[in-house]
Amino acid sequence: MALDINQWLAKNTVDLRGRVVVITGATGGLGRHVVRDLIQANAKIIMLERNMQMMQDFTQQLLQEFPNAEIESIQIDLNQIQSVDAAVAQLITRRIDYLILNAGVYNVPLTTSQFGYNNVFQINFISQYYLAKQLIPALQRTKGKVVAVTSIAHDYGRLNENDIDYTHCKKASKVYGNSKRFLTLALSELFKERDDVRLALVHPGITLTPMTNAKNRILTSLVMKMLFPKPAVAALNIVRGVFAEINYDEWIGPKTARIWGLPTVSKLPAATAEERAKIFNLAESICKVIEKTNSF
Ligand SMILES: NC(=O)c1ccc[n+]([C@@H]2O[C@H](COP(=O)([O-])OP(=O)(O)OC[C@H]3O[C@@H](n4cnc5c(N)ncnc54)[C@H](OP(=O)(O)O)[C@@H]3O)[C@@H](O)[C@H]2O)c1
Numbered sequence: 001m002a003l004d005i006n007q008w009l010a011k012n013t014v015d016l017r018g019r020v021v022v023i024t025g026a027t028g029g030l031g032r033h034v035v036r037d038l039i040q041a042n043a044k045i046i047m048l049e050r051n052m053q054m055m056q057d058f059t060q061q062l063l064q065e066f067p068n069a070e071i072e073s074i075q076i077d078l079n080q081i082q083s084v085d086a087a088v089a090q091l092i093t094r095r096i097d098y099l100i101l102n103a104g105v106y107n108v109p110l111t112t113s114q115f116g117y118n119n120v121f122q123i124n125f126i127s128q129y130y131l132a133k134q135l136i137p138a139l140q141r142t143k144g145k146v147v148a149v150t151s152i153a154h155d156y157g158r159l160n161e162n163d164i165d166y167t168h169c170k171k172a173s174k175v176y177g178n179s180k181r182f183l184t185l186a187l188s189e190l191f192k193e194r195d196d197v198r199l200a201l202v203h204p205g206i207t208l209t210p211m212t213n214a215k216n217r218i219l220t221s222l223v224m225k226m227l228f229p230k231p232a233v234a235a236l237n238i239v240r241g242v243f244a245e246i247n248y249d250e251w252i253g254p255k256t257a258r259i260w261g262l263p264t265v266s267k268l269p270a271a272t273a274e275e276r277a278k279i280f281n282l283a284e285s286i287c288k289v290i291e292k293t294n295s296f
Pocket of ligand 1: 024025026027028029030031048049050051076077078079101102103104105123149150151152203204205206207208209210211212
């Protein structure tokens with residue numbers, strides 16, 4: 001039986017009037033659904049995206065659908081740390097109840113960021129970990145929450161101290177999976193002891209969006225469309241992260257084989273305490289380098 005999304009939302013969300021949601025990747029395949037679902041719950045949305053025009057066009061669409069929606073746009077390029085800092089400067093004194101780290105890249109040509117890591121690692125992990133860390137003071141004021149969108153591909157990564165960002169491994173799924181593993185484990189350690197800001201790790205399973213839409217492979221895309229849940233359904237896993245409280249060693253994702261079915265809380269795939277600690281220490285030392293660079 002097809003899932004009735006509106007019924008699911010009515011059952012699994014509460015009114016967010018007066019609450020502010022900041023979301024990266026807001027105009028992406030999943031981001032658009034999350035934004036719509038949270039506007040329906042009366043949240044105020046601040047979209048963080050690199051493309052201002054896309055945000056303006058999406059805002060116009062949303063206002064036609066929801067004339068009373070409160071929507072703002074702030075430009076951010078997660079591959080440029082100065083751009084992340086500029087966004088933080090605009091946000092740090094504002095009310096933030098939820099920060100959704102949803103932006104991501106997969107299978108893009110690799111370049112090297114200013115800190116020497118590849119762009120997938122920089123965008124998916126470093127910049128969004130850094131963004132969450134910088135916005136902790138704002139989130140503390142509301143006892144807020146970070147919702148981080150990770151992936152089952154995080155199973156493809158294992159800390160390799162000789163190739164931290166997997167640049168030398170070259171396989172797109174591994175480069176991507178490794179960046180998500182860093183995001184997952186570093187954030188989970190960062191928020192482990194905190195009770196003033198909460199964390200929900202979520203993953204959407206697999207769904208056809210611009211990220212997974214293999215260009216020039218129409219058949220693959222068609223098969224994906226038939227086999228996997230629609231983006232509107234996959235996005236519910238992210239929405240669930242806003243409302244459900246989960247433990248340090250859990251995440252939210254589709255119930256069946258981690259791909260199909262309703263959002264469900266389950267145990268995070270195992271990682272050793274040693275790997276967790278090393279990834280967290282690396283994340284912290286990268287942030288220190290960024291902060292030091294910024295102070296010059
Ligand atoms: N689709 C899946 O099957 C799947 C599976 C597991 C996890 N996920 C995760 O779900 C999240 C959403 O992905 P999606 O499927 O919705 O993909 P998508 O449609 O490609 O959306 C990705 C979003 O990230 C933004 N982004 C990329 N690079 C950026 C940068 N340098 N600075 C700022 N924003 C940037 C994109 O903006 P532009 O439009 O400007 O590129 C886009 O809005 C990602 O974290 C992804 O890893 C997706």
